[in-house]
Amino acid sequence: MMKSGSNLEKILRAGHFAFTGELGPPRGAHAEEVRKKAAHLKGRVDAVNITDNQTAVVRMASWAASLILIQEGIEPNYQMVCRDRNRLAMQADILGAAALGIRNMLCLSGDHCLFGDHPTAKGVFDLDSIQLIRMVKQLRDEGKFQSGADVDGRPAIFIGAASNPFADPFEWRVQRLAKKVEAGVDFIQTQCIYNMAKFREFIRLANEEGLTEKVFILAGITPMKSLGMAKYMKTKVPGMDVPDEIISRLQGVPRDKQAEEGIRIALEQIAELKEMKGVHGVHLMAIEWEHRVPEIAERAGMLPRPVVG
Amino acid sequence: MRLSYPANVKIVLVPCTGKVDVMHLLKAIQMGADGVYCVGCLEGACHYNQGNLRCRERVERVREILQEVGLEPDRVRMYNLSSGEAPTFVAYAREMTELIRRLGPNPLKNSQPAIRVEEAA
Amino acid sequence: MIVAKRKPFDEILRMIESHRKVLVAGCGTCVAVCLAGGEKEVAVLAAEIDMARRLKHEPIELGQTTLERQCDREYLAQLDGRAEAYEAIVSLACGVGIQFLAERFPKIPVYPGVDTCGLAVNQDVGWYEERCRSCGRCVLDRTAGICPVTLCAKGLYNGPCGGTNRGSCEIDPEQPCAWYAIHERLKGQGRLDCIRAITPAQEWRDTVPRTLIQPGYRKPEKAKA
Numbered sequence: 001m002m003k004s005g006s007n008l009e010k011i012l013r014a015g016h017f018a019f020t021g022e023l024g025p026p027r028g029a030h031a032e033e034v035r036k037k038a039a040h041l042k043g044r045v046d047a048v049n050i051t052d053n054q055t056a057v058v059r060m061a062s063w064a065a066s067l068i069l070i071q072e073g074i075e076p077n078y079q080m081v082c083r084d085r086n087r088l089a090m091q092a093d094i095l096g097a098a099a100l101g102i103r104n105m106l107c108l109s110g111d112h113c114l115f116g117d118h119p120t121a122k123g124v125f126d127l128d129s130i131q132l133i134r135m136v137k138q139l140r141d142e143g144k145f146q147s148g149a150d151v152d153g154r155p156a157i158f159i160g161a162a163s164n165p166f167a168d169p170f171e172w173r174v175q176r177l178a179k180k181v182e183a184g185v186d187f188i189q190t191q192c193i194y195n196m197a198k199f200r201e202f203i204r205l206a207n208e209e210g211l212t213e214k215v216f217i218l219a220g221i222t223p224m225k226s227l228g229m230a231k232y233m234k235t236k237v238p239g240m241d242v243p244d245e246i247i248s249r250l251q252g253v254p255r256d257k258q259a260e261e262g263i264r265i266a267l268e269q270i271a272e273l274k275e276m277k278g279v280h281g282v283h284l285m286a287i288e289w290e291h292r293v294p295e296i297a298e299r300a301g302m303l304p305r306p307v308v309g
Numbered sequence: 310m311r312l313s314y315p316a317n318v319k320i321v322l323v324p325c326t327g328k329v330d331v332m333h334l335l336k337a338i339q340m341g342a343d344g345v346y347c348v349g350c351l352e353g354a355c356h357y358n359q360g361n362l363r364c365r366e367r368v369e370r371v372r373e374i375l376q377e378v379g380l381e382p383d384r385v386r387m388y389n390l391s392s393g394e395a396p397t398f399v400a401y402a403r404e405m406t407e408l409i410r411r412l413g414p415n416p417l418k419n420s421q422p423a424i425r426v427e428e429a430a
Numbered sequence: 431m432i433v434a435k436r437k438p439f440d441e442i443l444r445m446i447e448s449h450r451k452v453l454v455a456g457c458g459t460c461v462a463v464c465l466a467g468g469e470k471e472v473a474v475l476a477a478e479i480d481m482a483r484r485l486k487h488e489p490i491e492l493g494q495t496t497l498e499r500q501c502d503r504e505y506l507a508q509l510d511g512r513a514e515a516y517e518a519i520v521s522l523a524c525g526v527g528i529q530f531l532a533e534r535f536p537k538i539p540v541y542p543g544v545d546t547c548g549l550a551v552n553q554d555v556g557w558y559e560e561r562c563r564s565c566g567r568c569v570l571d572r573t574a575g576i577c578p579v580t581l582c583a584k585g586l587y588n589g590p591c592g593g594t595n596r597g598s599c600e601i602d603p604e605q606p607c608a609w610y611a612i613h614e615r616l617k618g619q620g621r622l623d624c625i626r627a628i629t630p631a632q633e634w635r636d637t638v639p640r641t642l643i644q645p646g647y648r649k650p651e652k653a654k655a
Contacts, residue, residue, distance in 0.1 A: 083584070087631065109584055109592075110584075112583050112600060114583075125585045126632075126634075128584070128586040128588050129588075131629075167591075167593070168595070168607070169590075169610060176588075183628055239594060239595055332470065332474060335474060335478075339481055374439075377482070378481040378482035380485065417481060420484050420489060422477075422484070422492075424476050424491075426493075427495035427509070428495070
């Protein structure tokens with residue numbers, strides 16, 4: 001049964017292999033910057049994630065950048081983190097977003113303030129991501145606020161969440177996914193995958209638990225732009241699992257061919273993911289590389305994107 | 310071996326430098342002493358394992374405090390030697406005396422603290 | 431116990447710069463154990479203030495005292511009739527004691543000499559680690575005796591988040607991930623079921639000033655003015 005009527009939901013429910021992109025709003029008030037980045041993504045992906053103060057750095061509000069995308073004829077996937085707002089602000093923003101046509105939402109805990117540009121800010125975390133999922137579902141399906149009071153006008157939101165198959169303890173990752181499913185999530189976008197062996201195992205366990213029949217899973221892919229980026233991801237980004245073989249493949253080509261090698265690795269991953277039982281799509285996080293998305297989409301055989309009425 | 314050390318050095322005996330407290334050192338300076346230094350056993354050779362190391366930490370703390378209140382941290386120092394090293398003892402006494410001479414008299418000498426201890430009734 | 435950290439000396443000196451007679455009041459309980467505000471720390475602070483002010487040629491008269499506790503009226507009463515002789519008081523008690531002292535002597539400015547840093551365990555002499563945020567809704571029964579409110583940097587009730595890093599928190603490799611530890615301990619006890627169900631949104635109880643009256647006790651009537 002259709003819950004939000006979003007393009008992403010329609011694509012997934014029709015059984016197509018979904019393809020989503022990502023866009024980080026600017027550190028300023030220029031709508032043009034959003035439009036410029038968005039132009040590369042238009043028609044190449046089914047929906048575009050709009051990050052919410054990503055890595056705890058202040059940026060244009062994700063709902064605002066989401067609206068700019070709607071103006072551009074692109075479907076946003078509005079991200080919301082628990083770090084920056086309490087349950088009142090969250091519910092208010094969700095109602096406002098839904099009223100203005102936002103149909104997908106991704107519920108996240110959010111990086112700690114210590115990482116960002118305001119390290120001494122107070123993290124709110126009134127709810128965690130699982131409690132947020134449940135709250136959105138309750139607004140949508142029961143028409144009740146978190147407090148239990150009635151909502152007049154339910155927000156039609158396709159509810160997403162993240163999953164990191166690579167964070168410890170590995171055996172709990174599928175359990176935590178199960179908790180998100182129980183909370184009411186409709187789709188999952190995973191952390192960037194580099195360790196395919198571990199991801200296969202994660203999906204196998206999720207299949208075994210029957211989770212992949214209850215939730216759509218979009219596998220996260222971020223092409224490596226350089227060897228330096230790969231090394232940084234391997235050593236500096238918590239919860240990221242970059243195997244040595246990725247590093248050595250990038251090391252094995254000249255510096256000016258590293259980006260191409262990074263794209264090739266991503267394409268190989270996408271080809272495998274398309275065939276993987278329990279995977280329903282790919283979420284391409286081309287970080288500050290939006291202009292390469294058309295090429296990657298083309299070479300991955302993702303174009304043209306299906307249109308579901 | 311009869312070695313003489315500067316007469317301005319007054320020795321306070323403690324069973325171990327681990328017994329020396331921040332307040333002992335601070336009080337000496339507060340009351341007008343020009344300098345205080347602790348002479349402990351060699352590091353790693355404390356009969357009580359950590360006595361001289363604790364003393365060093367306390368000396369460091371007092372040096373920070375002197376900096377904060379506006380006095381030269383070098384008025385308080387820590388030296389280490391073994392008990393058989395009388396010439397080293399004398400050398401440290403001379404070095405400290407020289408150092409303090411260069412720093413000049415403790416400016417707190419000319420006034421007295423006005424601190425009253427309010428005993429709990 | 432409650433732990434506290436001495437405020438930087440400059441900050442204390444600035445608070446009392448206009449005063450010429452100040453009482454330094456310590457507390458003999460928690461802050462004495464954590465080496466921030468007991469008798470010894472009172473003596474050190476008084477000596478520091480004395481020296482700094484004499485060196486600035488702005489000498490100050492000081493009193494020093496350490497009460498058994500500043501969070502109990504009967505001990506504060508020991509200063510009745512004596513505190514009034516001072517222009518100001520610097521209290522080295524925790525935030526609770528400082529306020530109770532200020533309440534007892536409302537005409538005298540009372541300044542904090544320490545920053546109160548939480549409810550902590552004594553790992554070793556001089557080394558304390560926070561363990562409780564006194565949220566008023568203890569969940570330790572389900573979290574293997576490890577507090578997610580205090581020890582998870584995001585205070586998550588359904589962790590661990592995606593930032594857990596080989597058992598460490600994303601904020602610092604030196605900081606253990608509380609939820610990793612909760613999982614490991616519950617697994618060892620065969621009690622992983624404790625965290626399989628969703629913990630619902632917290633009903634926060636620490637958002638208003640709390641008053642606690644134990645069963646069998648009543649709030650005494652206001653003393654007649």
